[in-house]
Amino acid sequence: xxxxxxxxxxxxxxxxxxxxxxxxxxxxxxxxxxxxxxxxxxxxxxxxxxxxxxxxxxxxxxxxxxxxxxxxxxxxxxxxxxxxxxxxxxxxxxxxxxxxxxxxxxxxxxxxxxxxxxxxxxxxxxxxxxxxxxxxxxxxxxxxxxxxxxxxxxxxxxxxxxxxxxxxxxxxxxxxxxxxxxxxxxxxxxxxxxxxxxxxxxxxxxxxxxxxxxxxxxxxxx
Numbered sequence: 174x175x176x177x178x179x180x181x182x183x184x185x186x187x188x189x190x191x192x193x194x195x196x197x198x199x200x201x202x203x204x205x206x207x208x209x210x211x212x213x214x215x216x217x218x219x220x221x222x223x224x225x226x227x228x229x230x231x232x233x234x235x236x237x238x239x240x241x242x243x244x245x246x247x248x249x250x251x252x253x254x255x256x257x258x259x260x261x262x263x264x265x266x267x268x269x270x271x272x273x274x275x276x277x278x279x280x281x282x283x284x285x286x287x288x289x290x291x292x293x294x295x296x297x298x299x300x301x302x303x304x305x306x307x308x309x310x311x312x313x314x315x316x317x318x319x320x321x322x323x324x325x326x327x328x329x330x331x332x333x334x335x336x337x338x339x340x341x342x343x344x345x346x347x348x349x350x351x352x353x354x355x356x357x358x359x360x361x362x363x364x365x366x367x368x369x370x371x372x373x374x375x376x377x378x379x380x381x382x383x384x385x386x387x388x389x390x391x392x393x394x395x
Contacts, residue, residue: 203391205371206251206258206344213255216241224264227306235273239281242392248284248372249292250346250389253302257312257341260303266310271297271318284390290323291366293332300337311350312341327378327385328356330363344368354378 204212216238222228230238242252260267274283274294283289292300296317301310314337321332336351346366354361361380369375372391375384 203246203371204251206247206254206368208371209245209247209251210255210258212241212245213238213252214259217256217259222260222263222265222267225306227266227268227301229268230270230273232270232273232276235269236277239274239277239283239392240394243281243394246372246391248374248389248391249288250366250368250374251371252392253313254341254344254346254368257302258343261312261341264304264306266301266303266306268299268301270299280395282390282393282395284392287325287387288389290325290330293317293321293323296321302341311337311339313337313346325354325376326387327376327381328354328359330354338365354380 220228220230220234238252238256242249247255256267271294274297277283278294283294289295292315296319298316298318300313300315302313305311314335317332317334317336320334323330323332331353333351337349338346339348339350341347344367347364349363349365352363354363359380361378364377364379367375367377367384368389369386372388373386374389375386377384
């Protein structure tokens with residue numbers, strides 16, 4: 174009981190700190206992952222995360238995280254980047270439900286067609302992010318309820334029912350797997366996604382010498 178009270182007190186203090194940081198930001202600023210990291214970390218510290226365990230985000234958790242993203246003007250990939258930076262060293266893994274994201278689309282724009290297409294939100298079952306707690310897990314594993322094909326301007330991206338990125342480091346989703354890109358008579362593989370500037374991303378495809386640079390729009394409240 175004493176431990177629970179201490180946890181709640183610490184969570185309240187952390188949340189108040191995080192709320193003050195958010196309120197100090199300009200409404201027009203796009204922080205990017207590096208500057209947003211302390212804010213996302215402050216929120217994550219309010220959750221009952223435990224080392225060595227998978228934590229499944231509740232609908233309220235997911236809504237709060239997406240709302241934070243909308244307040245500080247970061248995109249979904251920046252949210253994932255910041256979350257990974259906090260939980261990986263603590264040996265924690267989190268799971269986020271696709272049905273929760275689809276439900277939140279009634280209240281939030283998750284970043285437009287590009288972001289929705291890259292993550293296959295329409296067919297997303299769940300995604301897991303963080304420490305590798307079991308054999309076969311990667312830094313980011315995304316599970317669909319059916320294979321998916323989406324046009325992403327550089328071609329048609331074809332997603333297996335499981336895809337993702339084997340390695341994540343600050344501003345970089347690397348060693349993609351389960352994603353191929355078809356353009357006319359060429360079929361190649363997507364290799365990595367780099368967050369090269371706040372609200373922007375560069376997609377690297379094996380057959381292309383230069384990456385495709387895009388605006389990866391930030392989360393906004395409808």
